[in-house]
Amino acid sequence: MINLLPDEQKHDIRAARTNVILLRYNFITLLAIGLLLAFCWLFYVLLQANQQRALALSNDNGQKAATLSNVRKEADTYRQNLTTANQILSGSTGYTDMIVAITKLLPKGVVLDTLSLSTTSLTQPTQFQAHATSYDTAEQLKQNFQSSELFKNVYFVSLTAADQSTGSPTKYPVSLTLSAQLDPKGLTQ
Numbered sequence: 001m002i003n004l005l006p007d008e009q010k011h012d013i014r015a016a017r018t019n020v021i022l023l024r025y026n027f028i029t030l031l032a033i034g035l036l037l038a039f040c041w042l043f044y045v046l047l048q049a050n051q052q053r054a055l056a057l058s059n060d061n062g063q064k065a066a067t068l069s070n071v072r073k074e075a076d077t078y079r080q081n082l083t084t085a086n087q088i089l090s091g092s093t094g095y096t097d098m099i100v101a102i103t104k105l106l107p108k109g110v111v112l113d114t115l116s117l118s119t120t121s122l123t124q125p126t127q128f129q130a131h132a133t134s135y136d137t138a139e140q141l142k143q144n145f146q147s148s149e150l151f152k153n154v155y156f157v158s159l160t161a162a163d164q165s166t167g168s169p170t171k172y173p174v175s176l177t178l179s180a181q182l183d184p185k186g187l188t189q
Contacts, residue, residue: 109133131172
């Protein structure tokens with residue numbers, strides 16, 4: 001078949017076909033833009049809903065945290081009080097334990113005149129006045145104090161014997177004064 005249409009008409013038919021294809025592309029492009037806008041709007045709505053839920057949850061948690069802040073303050077105060085009590089108890093000196101330890105160091109035949117301990121006894125040398133049956137037991141007392149972890153710098157201040165000829169005989173004729181520095185750390189060792 002021979003195409004007998006004039007060239008001008010052929011040109012118009014080709015232009016019309018091109019216009020129809022371009023029109024289809026325009027509709028497809030508009031449809032794609034519309035779908036893209038719909039997806040963007042849908043994501044925007046979902047993000048807004050999530051933001052509202054997150055804000056509500058954040059406000060809830062803020063209120064819970066505010067109510068729990070008092071509990072936290074009380075816990076911190078309690079923890080500080082425990083720390084203070086621990087420091088006090090670990091730094092305290094058991095005078096009763098010290099007295100028992102000192103009396104265990106006394107050999108048979110020695111009696112202490114007095115035994116008085118105070119905080120100054122822990123920082124300065126303390127003098128112990130005692131009576132003994134003999135010089136040997138007095139020396140044994142000194143050696144017991146020196147070998148103990150509870151004392152350091154142990155020495156005799158005075159050591160005298162009572163004159164038996166002038167008065168009635170006593171069971172503890174030797175009078176002594178012993179100086180020693182107490183070390184409370186010796187109780188734990």
